[in-house]
Amino acid sequence: MKKYFQREFHYDFLLLEFIIANNLYSEKNGLESAILSYEERSEEIVIYGVKYGDRFATKLETLETEMSALLNLPLTEKIIREGIVEYHFQTVKPERLVIETSTEMEKHTNKIEINLGYGIVYSPVECPHILVSGGTGSGKSVFISYLLLEFFKRKSTVYICDPKNSDLGSLSHYLGEEKVATSPNNIARVVRLAVTEMNDRYKYMNENFKYGSNAIDHGFQPVWLIFDEMGAFQASGTDKKSKEIVNEVMNGLKQIILLGRQANVFILIAAQQMRSETLSTDLRDNLGLRIALGANSSEGYRMVFGSATPETIPPIEVKGSGLLYKQGTGKSGEYYESPYVDMQKFDFIEELKKYI
Ligand SMILES: Nc1ncnc2c1ncn2[C@@H]1O[C@H](COP(=O)(O)OP(=O)(O)O)[C@@H](O)[C@H]1O
Numbered sequence: 001m002k003k004y005f006q007r008e009f010h011y012d013f014l015l016l017e018f019i020i021a022n023n024l025y026s027e028k029n030g031l032e033s034a035i036l037s038y039e040e041r042s043e044e045i046v047i048y049g050v051k052y053g054d055r056f057a058t059k060l061e062t063l064e065t066e067m068s069a070l071l072n073l074p075l076t077e078k079i080i081r082e083g084i085v086e087y088h089f090q091t092v093k094p095e096r097l098v099i100e101t102s103t104e105m106e107k108h109t110n111k112i113e114i115n116l117g118y119g120i121v122y123s124p125v126e127c128p129h130i131l132v133s134g135g136t137g138s139g140k141s142v143f144i145s146y147l148l149l150e151f152f153k154r155k156s157t158v159y160i161c162d163p164k165n166s167d168l169g170s171l172s173h174y175l176g177e178e179k180v181a182t183s184p185n186n187i188a189r190v191v192r193l194a195v196t197e198m199n200d201r202y203k204y205m206n207e208n209f210k211y212g213s214n215a216i217d218h219g220f221q222p223v224w225l226i227f228d229e230m231g232a233f234q235a236s237g238t239d240k241k242s243k244e245i246v247n248e249v250m251n252g253l254k255q256i257i258l259l260g261r262q263a264n265v266f267i268l269i270a271a272q273q274m275r276s277e278t279l280s281t282d283l284r285d286n287l288g289l290r291i292a293l294g295a296n297s298s299e300g301y302r303m304v305f306g307s308a309t310p311e312t313i314p315p316i317e318v319k320g321s322g323l324l325y326k327q328g329t330g331k332s333g334e335y336y337e338s339p340y341v342d343m344q345k346f347d348f349i350e351e352l353k354k355y356i
């Protein structure tokens with residue numbers, strides 16, 4: 001962990017200056033001033049604005065840009081409470097994960113959680129399903145490849161649908177024709193396989209009912225359905241026959257999104273551009289982890305994050321960086337850098353072969 005700044009701040013002095021510079025005081029009827037205070041925590045500093053119902057109250061709720069500039073730190077959270085506004089700033093910069101060739105020792109793991117780096121740990125059981133969006137070249141394939149290895153380390157069954165037959169489609173050679181699909185008919189077949197597996201698990205668990213037990217207690221390993229280029233697939237539904245296929249597939253995906261978690265069956269959806277026609281907002285809201293890679297329009301972010309779209313979008317310049325939202329944290333989308341892969345050194349296929 002790196003400190004953003006080595007230099008110690010004199011926060012009292014800074015906040016005093018801030019009040020003056022932003023006109024948060026008045027001398028008209030005696031001295032009136034907004035009250036700011038702060039608390040230094042191990043990885044953040046919290047600035048409090050105390051609201052007295054006076055004329056500074058509204059202004060105190062909208063100071064994020066000014067405060068972020070004052071501290072030169074990224075705002076991680078703003079909480080508006082009844083009597084107080086909290087601005088949280090990160091003082092420790094989270095570190096990006098760097099992917100290296102694994103050793104034999106760390107072949108498989110029983111851990112459910114996946115370390116995504118940058119301070120983010122992901123558990124599909126707590127936060128089922130993943131959405132990755134981003135334009136061409138934003139790093140979707142690199143990120144999905146990383147996840148794919150992590151799925152295999154956890155002895156998962158992985159199904160792949162790649163309607164554009166790009167990077168992932170070529171994995172059929174290693175993962176088997178029956179689990180990797182690129183044509184619409186094959187995609188429908190693979191989705192059916194995943195749905196059937198989910199339903200079979202439900203059936204088994206009902207027949208062998210144990211109160212309070214879940215799929216993992218019954219020994220079911222994770223199933224991951226990776227669906228790349230969702231938008232392109234939907235666009236392929238041009239005539240009656242192909243529309244039927246698209247509908248059937250979307251129906252299958254919907255079942256997995258809504259029912260998968262209990263059966264340890266999950267979906268990862270990737271799309272260049274999210275639209276409400278790509279995935280209804282209801283279904284989108286059931287995808288627990290959502291990542292938008294690369295710079296996007298605010299409308300684009302809204303399609304991914306909905307009400308969790310951050311008010312201010314940080315600059316997104318680093319390859320493989322973007323915004324990440326994890327359900328249940330109460331936070332909006334936050335700046336994130338996906339695991340760094342040195343493309344010259346890292347051989348994805350060689351790595352994959354260790355696990356399959
Ligand atoms: N996490 C990353 N680490 C290192 N390089 C990356 C990363 N993400 C993207 N890149 C670079 O950007 C290129 C395009 O990424 P890619 O995953 O193919 O984008 P997309 O699938 O979104 O079109 C990669 O070939 C690589 O050079």
Ligand SMILES: [Mg+2]
Pocket residue numbers: 140141166167
């Ligand atoms: Mg790609």
